[in-house]
Amino acid sequence: MDNHLRETLLDSKSVFTGKMINLRVDNVQLPDGKKAAREVVEHPGAVAVVPVLPDGRIILVKQYRHPVGEVTWEVPAGKLDKKEDPEGCAYRELEEETGYKAKKMRKLTAFFTTPGFTNEVIHLYAAQDLAETSQKTDDDEFIDVLEVSRADAMWMIRSGEIKDAKSIIGILMAEELI
Amino acid sequence: MDNHLRETLLDSKSVFTGKMINLRVDNVQLPDGKKAAREVVEHPGAVAVVPVLPDGRIILVKQYRHPVGEVTWEVPAGKLDKKEDPEGCAYRELEEETGYKAKKMRKLTAFFTTPGFTNEVIHLYAAQDLAETSQKTDDDEFIDVLEVSRADAMWMIRSGEIKDAKSIIGILMAEELI
Numbered sequence: 418m419d420n421h422l423r424e425t426l427l428d429s430k431s432v433f434t435g436k437m438i439n440l441r442v443d444n445v446q447l448p449d450g451k452k453a454a455r456e457v458v459e460h461p462g463a464v465a466v467v468p469v470l471p472d473g474r475i476i477l478v479k480q481y482r483h484p485v486g487e488v489t490w491e492v493p494a495g496k497l498d499k500k501e502d503p504e505g506c507a508y509r510e511l512e513e514e515t516g517y518k519a520k521k522m523r524k525l526t527a528f529f530t531t532p533g534f535t536n537e538v539i540h541l542y543a544a545q546d547l548a549e550t551s552q553k554t555d556d557d558e559f560i561d562v563l564e565v566s567r568a569d570a571m572w573m574i575r576s577g578e579i580k581d582a583k584s585i586i587g588i589l590m591a592e593e594l595i
Numbered sequence: 596m597d598n599h600l601r602e603t604l605l606d607s608k609s610v611f612t613g614k615m616i617n618l619r620v621d622n623v624q625l626p627d628g629k630k631a632a633r634e635v636v637e638h639p640g641a642v643a644v645v646p647v648l649p650d651g652r653i654i655l656v657k658q659y660r661h662p663v664g665e666v667t668w669e670v671p672a673g674k675l676d677k678k679e680d681p682e683g684c685a686y687r688e689l690e691e692e693t694g695y696k697a698k699k700m701r702k703l704t705a706f707f708t709t710p711g712f713t714n715e716v717i718h719l720y721a722a723q724d725l726a727e728t729s730q731k732t733d734d735d736e737f738i739d740v741l742e743v744s745r746a747d748a749m750w751m752i753r754s755g756e757i758k759d760a761k762s763i764i765g766i767l768m769a770e771e772l773i
């Protein structure tokens with residue numbers, strides 16, 4: 418099934434090995450027998466968490482994202498450590514970034530951020546039954562925390578104030594599912 | 596404003612120049628004065644289009660995505676040519692991938708696919724008033740086309756059958772806004 422769409426790997430060359438990502442260039446055979454090069458950014462995968470307070474407000478974090486040169490509003494997130502369980506990572510990242518510990522973590526979905534050039538998968542959760550502890554960010558993370566009503570979060574999406582894919586999906590799906 | 600979060604560029608080194616993406620490694624100064632390396636995938640930006648038929652059905656395309664090794668259901672999309680206007684690109688990609696020409700293109704939002712490591716922006720549209728022409732895919736593109744009800748598309752998101760970020764955002768925002 419779908420064999421008329423599939424590509425076959427011919428060879429693969431590593432171009433870069435980094436701290437967060439690796440890059441390789443693969444040569445593939447197309448369904449019609451022709452050849453093409455495919456640039457692939459390898460990423461370990463990540464989690465994103467929509468933290469929902471008992472009153473329905475959502476916790477957002479604000480941080481500087483160097484690749485886009487902007488400060489962005491996002492839901493808490495972080496990349497998976499080697500062989501880390503996504504749900505465990507979701508509990509950990511939520512507490513580190515926001516200072517809230519969740520009792521309940523509900524999986525919303527898992528999605529590809531941009532499958533045209535990377536294998537990155539984000540596992541998306543809604544966190545509930547939150548209790549305050551303390552924020553513990555990484556050495557190179559500087560994060561502000563804000564609590565907004567769901568209506569305000571929806572407005573921030575519609576107005577373009579929230580423009581991070583995982584955060585838009587998380588807020589829209591939490592709206593749908595919680 | 597937000598200066599307590601911002602990073603300052605110290606130096607930048609190009610690592611790879613490709614067909615679709617480039618890669619560079621930047622050294623930055625963190626808000627506390629320490630230094631860190633940032634891996635940045637440069638991408639020209641892209642458009643994605645939710646094509647809505649007069650009866651409310653949505654047009655999806657199925658294609659093989661080598662980086663994730665899977666055939667994926669997505670909304671039509673394509674990367675921007677140099678200095679191309681996003682709306683013009685949306686009209687073009689819709690017709691090339693689906694064989695439908697739109698009279699109306701409504702901007703839903705623009706978002707960062709994964710701002711932790713790339714500057715990629717996707718401009719997202721809903722296309723309406725569609726007239727059938729003919730599919731004209733690129734030489735290395737092999738695409739199947741399917742028309743689904745909005746309810747089916749929502750179910751495909753909830754069940755994880757649609758797991759491409761731009762497509763999830765497009766379908767959820769079209770549901771909201773059209």
